[in-house]
Every structure is written in structure tokens, then in C-alpha cells.
Amino acid sequence: MTTSPFLIMNNIEKAFNGVPVLKKVSLTVVEGEIHALLGENGAGKSTLMNILGGVHQPDHGSIQINGLDVRMSNPRVSQDQGISFIHQELNVVADLRVYENMFLGSELRSKLGFLKVEEMCRQTSEILAKLGVDINPKEYVRNLETSYKQLIEISKALLHKSKLIIMDEPTTSLAEHEVKRLFELMRNLKKSGVSIIYISHKLKEIKEICDTYTVLRDGELVGTGSIENENLDTITKLMVGKSISQERLVQKHSFGPVVLEVNDLSSQGLYKNITFTLRKGEILGFTGLAGDGRTELFESLFGYRKKYTGQIKINNQLVKIDHPRKALEAGLALVPKDRKENAIIKDLSVIHNMSLSSIGHFEKAGFIQEKKEKDRFHYYKERLNIKVHNPRITIDKLSGGNQQKVIIAKWLEVDTDIIIFDNPTQGIDVGAKHEIYQQIVSLAEQGKAVIILSSEAPEVQKVCHHIYVMYQGEITARLKGEQATEDEIMSYATGSKREAEKIG
Amino acid sequence: MANVNTIKQPNPQTSSTKSRLTWLWSEYSVIIAFLVIFMAAAVMNPRFLDINNQLNILMQVSIIGIVALGMTVVMLSGGIDLSVGSVLVFVGVISVLAMNATGSIFVAILTALVVGSFAGFLNGLMVAKGRIASFIATLGMMAAARSIALYIAEGGSISGEVSGFTVIANSNLWIFDFPVIIFFVMTALVYVLMHKTRFGRYVYALGSNEKAALLSGIRVDRVKIGIYSLVGLLVSVAAIIETSRLNSISSSSSGVQYELDAIAAVIIGGTRMTGGRGKIMGTFFGVLILGILNNMMNLMNVSPHLQGFVKGLIIIIAVVFQKRE
Ligand SMILES: Nc1ncnc2c1ncn2[C@@H]1O[C@H](COP(=O)(O)OP(=O)(O)OP(=O)(O)O)[C@@H](O)[C@H]1O
Numbered sequence: 001m002t003t004s005p006f007l008i009m010n011n012i013e014k015a016f017n018g019v020p021v022l023k024k025v026s027l028t029v030v031e032g033e034i035h036a037l038l039g040e041n042g043a044g045k046s047t048l049m050n051i052l053g054g055v056h057q058p059d060h061g062s063i064q065i066n067g068l069d070v071r072m073s074n075p076r077v078s079q080d081q082g083i084s085f086i087h088q089e090l091n092v093v094a095d096l097r098v099y100e101n102m103f104l105g106s107e108l109r110s111k112l113g114f115l116k117v118e119e120m121c122r123q124t125s126e127i128l129a130k131l132g133v134d135i136n137p138k139e140y141v142r143n144l145e146t147s148y149k150q151l152i153e154i155s156k157a158l159l160h161k162s163k164l165i166i167m168d169e170p171t172t173s174l175a176e177h178e179v180k181r182l183f184e185l186m187r188n189l190k191k192s193g194v195s196i197i198y199i200s201h202k203l204k205e206i207k208e209i210c211d212t213y214t215v216l217r218d219g220e221l222v223g224t225g226s227i228e229n230e231n232l233d234t235i236t237k238l239m240v241g242k243s244i245s246q247e248r249l250v251q252k253h254s255f256g257p258v259v260l261e262v263n264d265l266s267s268q269g270l271y272k273n274i275t276f277t278l279r280k281g282e283i284l285g286f287t288g289l290a291g292d293g294r295t296e297l298f299e300s301l302f303g304y305r306k307k308y309t310g311q312i313k314i315n316n317q318l319v320k321i322d323h324p325r326k327a328l329e330a331g332l333a334l335v336p337k338d339r340k341e342n343a344i345i346k347d348l349s350v351i352h353n354m355s356l357s358s359i360g361h362f363e364k365a366g367f368i369q370e371k372k373e374k375d376r377f378h379y380y381k382e383r384l385n386i387k388v389h390n391p392r393i394t395i396d397k398l399s400g401g402n403q404q405k406v407i408i409a410k411w412l413e414v415d416t417d418i419i420i421f422d423n424p425t426q427g428i429d430v431g432a433k434h435e436i437y438q439q440i441v442s443l444a445e446q447g448k449a450v451i452i453l454s455s456e457a458p459e460v461q462k463v464c465h466h467i468y469v470m471y472q473g474e475i476t477a478r479l480k481g482e483q484a485t486e487d488e489i490m491s492y493a494t495g496s497k498r499e500a501e502k503i504g
Numbered sequence: 505m506a507n508v509n510t511i512k513q514p515n516p517q518t519s520s521t522k523s524r525l526t527w528l529w530s531e532y533s534v535i536i537a538f539l540v541i542f543m544a545a546a547v548m549n550p551r552f553l554d555i556n557n558q559l560n561i562l563m564q565v566s567i568i569g570i571v572a573l574g575m576t577v578v579m580l581s582g583g584i585d586l587s588v589g590s591v592l593v594f595v596g597v598i599s600v601l602a603m604n605a606t607g608s609i610f611v612a613i614l615t616a617l618v619v620g621s622f623a624g625f626l627n628g629l630m631v632a633k634g635r636i637a638s639f640i641a642t643l644g645m646m647a648a649a650r651s652i653a654l655y656i657a658e659g660g661s662i663s664g665e666v667s668g669f670t671v672i673a674n675s676n677l678w679i680f681d682f683p684v685i686i687f688f689v690m691t692a693l694v695y696v697l698m699h700k701t702r703f704g705r706y707v708y709a710l711g712s713n714e715k716a717a718l719l720s721g722i723r724v725d726r727v728k729i730g731i732y733s734l735v736g737l738l739v740s741v742a743a744i745i746e747t748s749r750l751n752s753i754s755s756s757s758s759g760v761q762y763e764l765d766a767i768a769a770v771i772i773g774g775t776r777m778t779g780g781r782g783k784i785m786g787t788f789f790g791v792l793i794l795g796i797l798n799n800m801m802n803l804m805n806v807s808p809h810l811q812g813f814v815k816g817l818i819i820i821i822a823v824v825f826q827k828r829e
């Protein structure tokens with residue numbers, strides 16, 4: 001290629017409160033390439049991108065665009081240089097409509113200064129259609145599924161005519177077919193000369209879409225090159241320092257008595273006729289496409305949603321759960337998806353986030369014992385390998401994957417007999433993902449009953465004894481974990497196939 | 505300190521000292537502001553440092569201070585309570601009536617505490633169960649409580665007829681007036697409540713992310729009701745002091761604009777309007793700052809009509825500083 005690089009970041013250094021996070025990192029992106037930025041949780045990927053996006057200032061180092069030195073002193077400058085940024089955490093405003101979110105800060109106005117609502121709606125529909133999304137541009141974002149919110153974030157970046165798009169884990173809440181659409185779009189962008197920096201922990205995606213890669217480890221550049229010449233295993237090794245087995249984690253073993261029995265649960269417009277049982281020691285997987293109703297189903301079980309019909313039995317007792325607290329008392333916990341919205345208390349410290357649902361464990365005579373909390377946190381820090389220098393800082397200072405680990409620690413600490421994980425590995429690196437699934441399997445071996453909701457078929461295949469596939473609010477299949485194939489799951493999830501008879 | 509410098513990477517000492525300074529500022533800006541204002545006051549007027557003047561300032565802020573503690577808790581939860589001034593008068597009127605009827609100071613105090621927390625409880629009920637915005641709910645309470653107080657007292661004052669009631673606010677321990685001691689004790693209690701108990705943790709959590717708090721299994725509704733009841737309770741403590749001080753309460757002029765002073769103290773103390781972030785100690789110093797400003801303006805003979813302007817300015821400056829983070 002004779003093109004001069006579009007972007008050069010040179011020897012970037014950055015420290016937070018005296019702790020170095022980036023050490024002389026350089027990154028080069030040429031025009032029209034998709035460049036993967038890889039590394040473990042906390043390696044410094046988002047920080048590097050935040051520097052490029054003008055959110056943070058580097059302590060040292062320079063940035064060149066088309067050969068010219070640029071100081072990204074604030075996000076506006078970066079945007080003016082033709083860079084759009086899809087952040088790791090969703091930034092949509094729930095109380096605005098879809099089109100208002102899309103055009104936030106760059107609203108279209110007529111000559112008289114009035115908003116051109118119809119025009120904005122038209123453009124919104126157009127761009128969403130490219131991603132295969134059909135939602136009303138006037139819908140309030142708060143009423144939308146997480147995956148739609150993520151698609152809105154992506155579309156927002158596409159709206160501007162950018163030369164470089166930073167995508168920091170854009171697919172964490174997307175289902176397979178949505179990812180496919182996104183990739184199609186990315187290929188078209190690439191053809192028209194747009195460069196993309198793509199951050200993801202899903203190596204399959206990297207292999208499929210990216211041309212080149214750069215790997216960071218503990219804030220240092222450890223490798224860069226072309227994807228074609230590498231296999232995934234070498235890249236994994238570069239990232240986490242070891243290779244990760246792709247084998248099924250869960251071994252066949254016997255189950256105890258039924259602990260959870262759900263009978264003919266229905267909720268208008270969300271899900272219908274849901275029936276299943278869960279036994280002690282069992283791991284069930286629920287998968288399907290976005291909008292299949294599984295999240296709402298389990299939010300109902302957890303008492304967050306109250307409008308439903310049908311029966312729920314826990315340990316053979318009919319229960320009426322109308323508040324999450326009651327669910328916890330009945331021995332059922334839900335680790336929600338979309339941590340920023342549903343799980344992170346961003347003004348509380350890392351430790352306090354960990355202990356929030358189980359403060360009783362740390363109390364003595366009504367007072368919280370900080371020492372005990374801290375010790376407990378250190379236990380989880382070791383066990384889940386949470387990367388944090390000072391656990392008294394607020395949790396939003398952690399890297400995305402490490403925030404997720406704290407959330408998982410929080411629910412492990414609650415220690416209920418039934419644990420439901422909704423998209424538990426959102427943003428977690430390959431190494432840690434493996435460890436977390438091992439944790440889940442060992443929970444089951446200790447006699448807990450586990451349910452995992454995930455849109456990633458390979459994940460549920462790896463750890464679940466049985467897999468339920470949902471389509472438009474109904475269970476369309478119940479498959480054995482070791483027999484299910486990805487294609488089979490897919491065909492049930494898209495509604496093209498459906499089991500004739502129901503299996504309890 | 506030398507070894508610290510050698511350990512450090514060649515990398516930016518300047519920027520790390522800078523970040524340390526910003527950290528210091530963000531954590532302790534209220535105390536720094538307090539010290540600056542305190543020293544400025546001392547330089548501007550020698551009478552300021554007089555011990556009697558200092559004690560006087562403390563005495564003057566004690567009532568608003570107690571109210572502001574409650575206001576901090578509501579504002580940390582993301583709400584606001586505009587009814588504090590009116591409820592204070594209402595509580596004062598009812599408890600003086602109860603005292604005069606029974607002749608018992610104990611009954612007066614008990615009535616005050618019950619009536620105050622009940623008014624707060626109603627606020628909490630409206631906010632938590634009725635899902636009414638706290639601004640609206642407490643605005644309603646503000647109008648209603650004042651109106652009932654005016655009606656009962658026929659627009660005038662009600663005086664206590666039991667001797668000894670005034671002792672509460674007009675005696676002292678060593679050099680400190682009783683109200684000041686009550687203010688300090690209340691500050692300590694609310695501090696412990698907010699930083700050492702689960703209630704406090706829950707307040708911060710729901711002020712920061714209510715949905716996540718609910719999904720963490722927190723009984724958000726109950727916590728809210730608890731918050732507003734607590735404010736009511738603190739307001740009734742303030743009401744007892746206010747009434748005892750002059751042995752009477754005026755249904756028309758007592759407690760006027762207390763909500764504004766309390767909110768001002770909370771904001772100056774660094775609590776974020778939208779909840780989730782702030783400290784009791786911040787409010788404590790915020791109250792003192794307001795007290796010093798009032799005192800200075802009196803010492804320097806600033807027209808009382810202009811004092812509101814200065815206060816307004818200070819609030820706005822405080823908020824501008826907060827925004828920078
Ligand atoms: N504002 C901040 N203040 C203090 N430390 C921070 C801040 N932002 C990031 N860090 C620290 O910098 C390190 C790198 O974080 P970064 O978010 O760049 O990681 P990442 O590679 O994006 O990880 P992930 O895959 O988990 O998203 C982490 O250890 C994090 O704790």
C-alpha cells in the first residue's frame with residue numbers, strides 16, 4: 001500500500017493518580033482498514049481511545065492525522081478531525097426519542113431555526129434500516145431493548161461523515177444476525193475509505209472483520225501486525241499470556257431435586273406460555289435473538305416486573321415475588337445485563353458496589369464494618385482477578401470488564417441457591433471469561449442452580465446442560481447442551497424451525 | 505520525600521502533582537473555601553475573631569444547620585424537600601398548643617417529634633408510593649403546612665405558658681449554647697447514619713442509580729419514606745429550638761425561607777443536585793460558611809436587603825465550581 005497512514009499515535013503515555021496506564025504506546029491506522037485493538041481487561045484500550053477522542057489528555061506523546069500534528073484538547077476537536085467514537089458504555093439518553101438521540105447536539109434546523117423533525121426521522125429510519133433495524137424514530141429510547149440502544153449508538157456515529165470510527169466493544173449486547181449486519185456495513189464503509197478501530201473481546205469477530213491488529217498488555221504495546229498471518233491462538237497468547245481451551249467446560253453429572261418450577265408464565269406482548277424446571281446442580285441456558293423476551297421473563301421472576309400470569313414455585317412452594325428483595329429472600333438472584341444502566345452505582349466505591357446487595361454480611365450491631373468489607377473484596381479480587389489499584393475509588397474509574405467482574409462478585413457474595421446471569425460476560429476478556437464460566441460451573445457443582453441468558457450460542461453451548469431457545473416470547477426448543485449445534489440453535493432462534501411438542 | 509521522587513518514572517512530576525492538587529481540591533474544596541473565607545473575614549474585621557462573635561455565629565446557624573442535615577440526606581437521594589420551613593412552623597404551633605394544654609414540656613417535645621416525622625412520612629409516601637416528583641409533593645406540603653399553622657394561630661404568634669420551656673434553647677454547657685451542642689450532636693448522628701449504616705449506603709445508591717438500587721434488592725420505596733421522615737424528625741428538633749428560644753412561634757414569619765438557606769448550605773457543601781454524591785461534613789462547613797457570610801455582612805453594616813444578593817451569588821459560584829468536575 002502506498003497510502004500514508006491516516007492516523008499515527010506516537011509514544012503515548014498516560015497515568016491516573018500516579019499509576020501509569022499507558023506506557024509509550026504507538027498506533028498506526030491507514031486509510032480504509034479495520035484495525036483491531038486488543039488486550040485484557042484494563043490493558044488500556046479504552047484509555048488510548050479516549051485520548052484519541054479528546055476525552056483524556058496524554059501526559060506525553062503526539063497524535064498525527066494525515067501527517068499533521070493535532071492536539072485533541074477536547075472531544076469537539078476530535079470530531080472535527082473526522083473521528084467518531086462509539087463508547088464502551090452506552091450513552092443514549094433514555095428520556096429522549098430515538099431521532100433526538102441520533103441528532104443530539106447536531107440537530108437539523110430549517111432556515112428559520114425550527115427543528116426539521118420529519119427530515120431527522122427519515123434519516124434515522126434510513127440509517128437504522130441499513131443495520132436491519134425497524135423501530136419507530138419517535139419511540140422513546142427508554143422503551144427499547146438494550147441491543148437497540150447499542151444499535152442507536154452505532155448509527156449515531158455513522159450519521160456523521162467520519163474518516164475514522166472508533167468502536168469500543170460495539171457488539172456486547174448484539175445478537176448474531178445484528179453483528180452480521182454491522183459487519184456488512186463496516187465492509188461498505190471500508191470500501192469507501194473509512195478506517196475503523198475495532199475493540200472487542202470476541203476473537204471470532206476479530207478474525208472475520210479486521211485487517212490488522214495491535215495488542216496491549218498492562219499498558220504496553222506487545223504486538224502489531226496483520227490478522228491474516230496470525231491464528232487466533234497466537235493472538236490470545238499475546239493478550240493473556242496463555243492459550244485458552246475451547247472445550248466444553250461442564251461435565252455431565254447428576255442433578256438434585258427441582259428447585260425452580262415455572263408454569264405457563266405469560267405477559268402481554270413480552271412472552272407467553274413459558275414452562276420449564278430447574279434442578280439443583282443444573283445449568284440452563286436461554287438464548288435467542290434480541291427482543292425474544294428472555295430478559296423480561298427473568299425480570300418477572302426476579303420481581304422487577306409484576307404484570308404476568310402463571311405460577312412460579314421455588315422448592316415446591318408457590319411464591320409471589322413482587323419485589324427483587326423478596327426474590328433474594330426466596331433464594332433467587334439475578335445478575336442483570338447492561339451494567340451501566342442496571343448494575344453500576346457509579347458514585348459508590350468499588351468495595352461498596354460489591355457489598356450493596358449483601359450488607360447484612362458485614363454488619364455488626366447495625367454498623368457496617370469496613371474492614372470486613374475490604375477483606376471480602378480482596379477475596380474476590382484474587383478469585384476473579386479484578387484489576388484495581390485502589391478499591392476505594394468510584395467504580396466508574398475501572399475498565400469496563402473489571403466493572404463487570406465487580407458486579408459478578410456482588411452477586412456471588414449474595415450467595416442464593418438460584419442464580420440467573422443475564423449476559424454475564426459483557427465486555428470480559430477471553431481469559432477472564434473462561435475463568436468466570438469455570439466459576440459458574442463450580443457453583444453448580446456445589447449444588448447451586450444456575451440459569452445463563454446469552455445471545456451468544458457458543459457460550460451457552462460451552463457451559464449449559466440444557467439450552468432453551470426463544471423466539472418472539474416463546475420457547476421454541478429445548479436442546480441438550482452437548483448435542484446442540486450453532487446452526488440448530490440459530491434456526492430455532494430465528495423462528496424458521498420449531499419443536500412440535502413441548503418438553504417440560 | 506526524596507525517595508518518592510526517585511521511584512517515580514521520569515514521567516511528569518508536574519502533571520502528577522497537578523492531579524494530586526485537583527484531587528485535594530475536589531475532596532476538600534469546602535474546607536478550603538471555609539478556611540479562605542474565615543481568614544478573609546478575620547482580616548477584614550478584627551471583631552470577627554472575638555470568641556463571643558464566634559459563638560454567636562454558631563448559635564445563629566444551629567437551627568438552619570439541623571435542617572440542612574436533613575436536606576443533605578434528601579438531596580443525596582436525588583430529591584428535595586421544600587416543606588422544611590413550613591413544617592417547622594406547623595410543628596412549633598402544634599407543640600406549643602399541646603404544651604399549654606397539658607402543662608408538660610415532655611409532651612411538647614414528644615408532640616413535636618411525632619408531628620414532624622409524620623409530616624415527613626406523608627412527603628415520603630407521596631414521593632415513593634404516589635410517584636409524585638419530590639419538588640411538587642413537598643411544594644404542596646409547604647403550602648398546606650403553613651396554611652394550617654396560620655389558621656390555627658389565626659395568623660399571629662402562639663406563646664408558651666409553661667415556665668422552663670425556654671431553658672432548652674437558652675442555657676449553655678461550658679461556653680456552648682445548648683442549640684449549638686444539639687447541632688453538633690445531630691451532625692455526628694447523621695454522619696454515622698450516612699456513612700456507617702446500610703441506610704446511608706442505600707441513600708447514596710438510590711440517588712446515584714435508582715434502577716440499579718432496586719435491582720440490587722433494595723427496598724427503594726421504604727428507603728425514600730425513611731428519608732423524608734428523617735427530615736421531618738430533624739425539622740421538629742429545629743422547631744423545638746426555634747420555639748424555645750423566644751418561647752413563642754409566629755405562624756407568619758417563623759421558618760420563612762429556611763428551605764432556601766438549607767439548600768444553599770447543602771449546595772455550598774458540595775452535594776450534587778441530582779444526588780448520589782456529597783458529604784455530611786460538607787454541609788456542616790457549608791452551614792458555617794453561610795453563617796460567617798451573614799455575620800460579616802452584619803458586622804460591616806451591609807444593608808439586610810442586599811444580603812440575599814450576596815448569598816445568591818455565593819450559591820451560584822459554588823455550583824459553577826461543582827460543574828467543573
Ligand atoms: N478515570 C480514571 N481514573 C483512574 N483510573 C482509570 C481511569 N480510567 C481508566 N483507569 C484505569 O486505567 C486502566 C485501563 O483502563 P481501560 O478502560 O483503558 O481498559 P480497557 O483496556 O478498555 O479494558 P476493558 O477491556 O475492561 O474495557 C484500568 O486499570 C483502569 O482502572
Ligand SMILES: [Mg+2]
Pocket residue numbers: 045046047088168399400401
Ligand atoms: Mg474498555
